[in-house]
Amino acid sequence: xxxxxxxxxxxxxxxxxALQFSFQDKGWGASLANRLARKCDVLNRGLSGYNTRWAKIxxxxxxxxxxxxxxILAVTVFFxxxxxxxxxxxxxQHVPLEEYADNLKSMIDYLNSVDIPxxxxxxxxxxxxxxxxxxxxxxxxxxxxxxxxxxxxEYAKACVKVAEECGTDVTDLWTLMQKGNxxxxxxxxxxxxxxxxxxxxxxxxxxxxxxxxLSALPQLLPYWRDVxxxxxxxxxxxxxxxxxx
Numbered sequence: 001x002x003x004x005x006x007x008x009x010x011x012x013x014x015x016x017x018a019l020q021f022s023f024q025d026k027g028w029g030a031s032l033a034n035r036l037a038r039k040c041d042v043l044n045r046g047l048s049g050y051n052t053r054w055a056k057i058x059x060x061x062x063x064x065x066x067x068x069x070x071x072i073l074a075v076t077v078f079f080x081x082x083x084x085x086x087x088x089x090x091x092x093q094h095v096p097l098e099e100y101a102d103n104l105k106s107m108i109d110y111l112n113s114v115d116i117p118x119x120x121x122x123x124x125x126x127x128x129x130x131x132x133x134x135x136x137x138x139x140x141x142x143x144x145x146x147x148x149x150x151x152x153x154e155y156a157k158a159c160v161k162v163a164e165e166c167g168t169d170v171t172d173l174w175t176l177m178q179k180g181n182x183x184x185x186x187x188x189x190x191x192x193x194x195x196x197x198x199x200x201x202x203x204x205x206x207x208x209x210x211x212x213x214l215s216a217l218p219q220l221l222p223y224w225r226d227v228x229x230x231x232x233x234x235x236x237x238x239x240x241x242x243x244x245x
Contacts, residue, residue, distance in 0.1 A: 031203035032210065039217045040073060051082040051095045052103035059107055065114050072116050074213055076206065077107055080126030081147070081192060084155040089146035101158045108166050118167045122209055125156035127173040127198065128184050133191030147192070171205045 033042035045062045047055075063075070083095035095103065104123065111121055129149040138145050156174030163170035177184040177198075185191070187198030194202065227235040234240055 031199065032206060035207065036210075036214065038220045040214060046078075049082060049093065050079075051093050052079045052100050052107070053083075053095050055079060056103045056106050056110075059110055063111065063114060063116075072120065073217075074120050074122060074210060075111060075116055076122045076124055077104065078124035079104070080155040080159055081129075081152065084126060084147060084152045086146050086148065086151065089144050097154055097158055100155055101162050104159060104162045105166060108162070108168060119169070120213070121166075121168040122206065123159050123163045123168055123170040124202070124206075125159040125170065125172045125174045126152050127187060127194065127202075128152065128178050130185045130188050130191035133185060133188065135191070137190050137192070169209050171202070171209065173202065173205070176205065177201065 036042060047058075050058075063072070080100065082093040083100045084097075085093045087094040087096075108118065108121055112118060129147050129152045131145065131147075131149055134147060135145040153174055156172060160170050160172050162168075177187050187195055187201055189195040189198075222235050
C-alpha cells in the first residue's frame with residue numbers, strides 16, 4: 001500500500017480475492033499482483049493512518065483460520081511511520097519505541113497461531129522521512145513538523161531487530177533508500193508517503209524475497225489457445241467430456 005503506516009499485504013494461493021492505496025495508480029501492491037497473476041491472489045488488508053497499537057487489535061478480524069490461513073504463502077507487515085510520530089506534536093498516532101517492537105512481536109506470534117510460519121512473514125521498515133518536504137505539508141495544515149528522520153530511523157532499527165529475533169524476513173527501506181547518501185526525496189511524494197518511484201523500489205525489493213517463495217507455483221488454468229474449444233470442460237475442469245452424438 002502506498003500509505004505505509006499500516007499495512008498487511010497477503011499473498012495467497014488463489015481461493016478468494018479481497019494495502020489501502022497499494023493498488024492505487026502504480027502502487028507496489030498492484031505491481032506485485034500483476035507479477036503474480038494466475039498464480040496467487042494478493043489481498044489488501046491495509047488501513048491508512050493506523051499504528052501498531054491499533055493494528056494488533058484488529059489483526060484477528062483481518063486474518064484468521066476461517067479465512068483459510070493455511071493457504072497463505074506470505075504476509076507483509078509494514079508499520080513505523082505513524083508509530084514514530086513525535087508524541088508532543090502527534091499524540092494520537094505516536095507509539096513508544098519499546099511498545100512498537102512488542103506490538104510487532106505480538107502480531108508475528110498471532111500470525112504463527114493461525115498457521116502462518118515465521119518464514120512466510122516479511123516485515124517492512126518505514127522509509128526515511130524527507131523532513132523539508134513533510135514540513136511543508138504540515139505547515140499547510142497549520143501544524144508543526146510532527147516527525148523526524150532520525151526518530152523514524154530508530155523505529156526502522158527496532159523493526160530489523162524484531163525480524164532478526166523472530167526469524168522473519170525484513171525489507172529495511174529506511175536504510176536501503178539512503179544507501180550511499182543518495183537523495184531519497186524522489187522515493188516520497190510528500191516527504192512521508194511513497195511516490196511512484198518509491199512504490200517501484202519497494203515492489204522490486206519485496207519481489208526478491210517473494211520470487212523465491214512463489215516462483216515454483218504453477219499457472220492457474222490453461223492458456224486460452226490450449227483450451228479445447230469443442231470440449232472446454234476437459235481443459236478447464238480436468239474431467240473427460242462426453243462427445244455429443
